[in-house]
Amino acid sequence: MEELSKEEKKKKRKNKEFVFTRESLKKKFRLSEFLAEKVISSVAFLSIAVIVLIFIFVFRETLPIFQTKDSQKASTEQIPTSTNSTGGELKQESYGGTETAEPASNAPLKQETYGSTGSETPASGGEKQEQYGVVTDSNLAAMETSMPEVHDTARESMASQYNENQSALRTLASKDWQPVSDRPRYGLLPLILGTLKLTLIAILFAAPIAIMAALYSSTFAPKWARETIKPVIELLAGFPSVVIGFFALMVMATLFQDLFGYASRLNSFVGGIALSLAAIPIIYTITEDALNAIPNTYREASLALGATKWQTAYNVVLPAATPGIFAAVLLGVGRVFGETMIALMATGNAAMISANPFDSIRTLSATIGAEMAEVVFGDTHYSILFLIGSLLFIFTFALNFIAEFYIKGKLMKRFQGKS
């Protein structure tokens, strides 16, 4: 009896104790845990989604000027949940608003328009093929596919819109930017060259100053100075660009005109200097980070060999940080290239091609900023502005890509002694 009860007690105790078994150690499924993880990771995808959406939607608005079969297909692919409403909307944008669909009765008429548009612009069709690789046949085929849903009258307007788009495409490479005139010309050349000129001026001014300042604060400055300089220069990054633009417009423009005595008060020089104020904090911060990332052993080795501080900085620190500095300048270029408000306010906004830094220019971004508010939604000018936006986006995306992967990869390799 006694023994049995002892055994029973033991059993009871055993049951009370927590025993680690394979089952008990397994992760329990908890709904809240699972949900939290799923929600958090799907929200994290938002940034990627935004980038993709920017790509899609900025390009989508440029599509009307490239009405080819491919782009039509692409536009339907981009919106997989293409419901009736979105389809209708797409139509509205490209063709100026048509709603009713008469597929059956329009079938024979289709051919007619096909022929007529073809005969209207036979010569230009040939040119088109040569110059831009926009195949006319596929264009018309695309029109054909969308035709059944379009009214008779709307078809005419669509054809004229189509012609207008084609002639607009042909003027893209011309030297004139005259979007508002009887025969609008959308030459991007002066805008691109103007932007490049402005970027060059701004970077030529910003890069040396910012890099030298970074070198000073990371290498030569005493500790207290370093801790003040960095936040102060970062404050410049917090200046709204419209404030810098206003300062350039009101103060710098007059000052420089008095100093140099040139003709037009607002020009690429004033704009360039103003833009360099926006680029300096970026170049400074990234360069300083690159310089600080260099292992201290490099510096100590150089100093121990008897090199002075300057010799160390020039022969050891700077070469080791070159890729990082290059990345800094690239990102500075990206900032200047896409900056809108300063360019809009301080460069004069005259689309002309000249090498003189004291001439007015018009940049890509300023063109969008100035003209988007005045265009008719959906017409050629509107699409061209979105095309400029796409160009800007692709350019900055590429710059960032290079700065991110190529250069950082190089930097890492160098520190690990692989190259």
Place this chain on the structure above:
Amino acid sequence: MKKRRDIPGKIAIGLTGMSVVIIIAIIVVMFTVIIIGGKDKFTWEFLSTFPQDGMTKGGIFPAIYGTALLVIIMAIAAVPFGTITAIYLTEYASEKSVIAKIIRFAVRTLAVVPSIIFGLFGLGFFIKFVGTGIDTAFLGGNLHWGQPNILWASLTMSLLTLPVVIVSVEEAILTVPREYREASLALGATKWQTIKKVVIPGSLQGILTGTILAVGRGAGEVAPILFTGAAYYLATLPGSLSDQFMSLGYHIYIMSTQSSNVDQTMPIQFATTLVLLLLTFVLNLIAVVIRVRIRRKQYK
């Protein structure tokens, strides 16, 4: 062992030091000029009244109100999403995860995309796709959401400031010592409980910094709202999300470039610029101070 004279070194230190002086001088000059230009007009009356006589007199109250509303809606949209993304990147994603790398790249790309592109995106996506979609689906084609308004402008702005929030929150989360997390996990808390009770409270200051920086950025940007909702002049304050609004930055831009009597309104322009500059400056200053405190905590 006499120390040699290091003339190139002296020159180099002089030159590089000079660059720092130039940059700081530019900042000081800009501040001084704008303060001197705007201080006469910078009164309570200017801040609290409506523009009068075709914007040549009166104050900028609707612009201040519009900017405040814009950044509040923007922060409501950007801060939670930014914080959650930062939590994912620091807590859930492993270091080698490709997805996390792509997200990081996307965040950094978002940070360098020109602000005008956000404006185009806001127009193409929010207004013409979402807005028009809502109109055709629910309002029978009446134009209500498919036009520029403060909601679309704020959402556009929140995309622009998303990377600012993500970066500062991430930085703050990384300062929460690993031991805290391990202690929490060892006590039997789950991962989500640990994040909720340990990580987020420990990085509240970082979330605050991110919010302040984002608000400062959003208040100053003009390009994204140029065609997504900012208006030149409105006689009433925006009452609903589908109204347009006035903003400080847009006000400066319009007054200094598009207005017919630029010279006459010069004091108003300077004073408006001063308000905007002070606003962003104070916000940035607060953020810097909090950041310094976070960094100190980290090194302790």
